[in-house]
Amino acid sequence: MDQDEKLRKCSNMKCQRVQVDESSVPASKDELMEVDHFLAENRNEHVSADGDLDIHAAFNGKDDLEMEVLDGFLDDVEIDDLEGTDVFSGACEEYFFDFEFDSKAEVLGPGPCEGSHLQNSTSESHSSELSGSSSIGAFRNNPHQPSNEDCLYNISLDIPHLHQLDNDHRLAGGILYCKKETGSIEKSQPTALKEKRCRKPTRRYIEESSDSRSKEKEPTAGTKRKHSNVTSCDELHIRIKALRKIRVEKSSNGISDVTIPKLKVRRGRPKKEKPHHDEEQFSSESEDECLTPKRSKKKDRRKHQRMWTPAEVFKLVDGISEYGVGRWTDIKRFSFSSSSYRTPIDLRDKWRNLLRASSIQTNTIDQKEGDENDDHAIRPLPFNVACRVRELAKLHPYPRQRGSKNSRSTKHGTATSVSQSKDSPPICQSKRNNVRRKCTYN
DNA sequence: TTTAGGG
DNA sequence: CCCTAAA
Numbered sequence: 271m272d273q274d275e276k277l278r279k280c281s282n283m284k285c286q287r288v289q290v291d292e293s294s295v296p297a298s299k300d301e302l303m304e305v306d307h308f309l310a311e312n313r314n315e316h317v318s319a320d321g322d323l324d325i326h327a328a329f330n331g332k333d334d335l336e337m338e339v340l341d342g343f344l345d346d347v348e349i350d351d352l353e354g355t356d357v358f359s360g361a362c363e364e365y366f367f368d369f370e371f372d373s374k375a376e377v378l379g380p381g382p383c384e385g386s387h388l389q390n391s392t393s394e395s396h397s398s399e400l401s402g403s404s405s406i407g408a409f410r411n412n413p414h415q416p417s418n419e420d421c422l423y424n425i426s427l428d429i430p431h432l433h434q435l436d437n438d439h440r441l442a443g444g445i446l447y448c449k450k451e452t453g454s455i456e457k458s459q460p461t462a463l464k465e466k467r468c469r470k471p472t473r474r475y476i477e478e479s480s481d482s483r484s485k486e487k488e489p490t491a492g493t494k495r496k497h498s499n500v501t502s503c504d505e506l507h508i509r510i511k512a513l514r515k516i517r518v519e520k521s522s523n524g525i526s527d528v529t530i531p532k533l534k535v536r537r538g539r540p541k542k543e544k545p546h547h548d549e550e551q552f553s554s555e556s557e558d559e560c561l562t563p564k565r566s567k568k569k570d571r572r573k574h575q576r577m578w579t580p581a582e583v584f585k586l587v588d589g590i591s592e593y594g595v596g597r598w599t600d601i602k603r604f605s606f607s608s609s610s611y612r613t614p615i616d617l618r619d620k621w622r623n624l625l626r627a628s629s630i631q632t633n634t635i636d637q638k639e640g641d642e643n644d645d646h647a648i649r650p651l652p653f654n655v656a657c658r659v660r661e662l663a664k665l666h667p668y669p670r671q672r673g674s675k676n677s678r679s680t681k682h683g684t685a686t687s688v689s690q691s692k693d694s695p696p697i698c699q700s701k702r703n704n705v706r707r708k709c710t711y712n
Numbered sequence: 713t714t715t716a717g718g719g
Numbered sequence: 720c721c722c723t724a725a726a
Binding site: 596597598599614615618622 | 713714715716717
């Protein structure tokens with residue numbers, strides 16, 4: 271049937287395009303010539319301006335819809351890539367979708383199509399046909415001022431096949447027909463309106479261009495219309511490039527866990543940024559976010575578990591010996607100011623664990639009488655740290671008894687010197703016993 | 713707001 | 720590491 275033939279052509283077209291893109295072979299001269307020819311034809315039909323605005327109506331519309339459509343485009347392809355070994359199948363299917371949609375639009379006739387375009391062009395309201403326009407826009411890159419060669423590739427490869435499809439009087443005919451209707455209205459649009467349309471995706475374009483190392487600059491003043499056309503073209507291409515990059519990454523290291531959250535992160539609206547601590551010079555901080563891709567799933571129930579390094583433990587013990595047990599905020603402020611991921615509660619928990627570990631270690635040493643060879647299972651604590659922890663536990667027993675705020679007040683006096691732990695008051699002794707009791711239970 | 717304690 | 724009560 272006609273439809274089948276069309277789909278076959280679509281598949282051929284898309285595969286050809288992607289192959290050329292991935293191998294970075296520039297389009298041949300003949301193809302470029304065909305593009306120019308096609309453009310000339312369009313101009314004669316007073317369509318080019320509409321084509322531009324059509325793309326803008328699709329890409330400068332409501333951000334949510336736009337992102338939904340485009341991300342859907344990318345996500346669908348990605349899912350297909352994940353499922354199948356054929357890298358290009360997803361994109362081919364996507365193009366099938368576009369064509370089917372266009373066919374539907376043509377079946378509906380010029381009435382609704384024209385209505386949607388009019389709405390998009392005259393008023394800034396975005397009709398429900400926006401998704402349709404988006405698919406058209408995704409297909410029709412604006413070839414007026416292609417800023418990079420990719421643009422040329424796509425046009426030069428897509429358009430000839432578009433011609434073939436046009437011979438079927440199904441796809442392009444319907445689109446162009448709708449645009450012809452709105453031509454005069456488009457041209458009478460003040461340029462300010464067009465500039466305003468171009469402004470919004472520019473911001474997003476800036477965000478994404480920072481991600482995808484694109485070298486194009488923000489559109490400057492003057493010749494804004496041309497630049498804006500390039501922008502929407504580039505925006506699409508930035509996304510496609512990102513998709514390609516993801517494909518390459520996926521094919522290189524068959525793991526896709528890292529690439530998927532990248533897409534989702536980019537999709538996210540510009541939320542309120544996390545309070546960026548200036549002391550956050552640890553490169554592992556960004557690594558942390560990469561390591562927890564499922565964070566956004568549910569209010570990031572649990573932070574990524576960060577192992578306590580011996581240096582950190584030593585710092586903690588140092589801070590405790592200096593500021594006293596219980597003054598976790600002070601310890602955090604003065605001793606852990608460089609590591610923003612350690613909250614005072616973390617310090618306290620770690621200290622608790624240290625106490626337990628040291629106590630267990632003490633008990634095992636008492637049992638085994640100095641047999642210190644079993645360092646793997648029972649004693650993850652270094653010996654010096656364990657000694658200091660025990661010493662501090664004698665001086666400042668952590669589980670303070672409820673009634674006695676005495677230890678905290680005495681801490682201020684004896685905080686600076688650790689070696690005074692021999693004169694342990696009976697309160698501390700009892701509390702130490704309490705620690706031991708707890709630890710023996712555990 | 714910080715700490716302690718339990719989970 | 721998280722949550723909650725208490726100070």
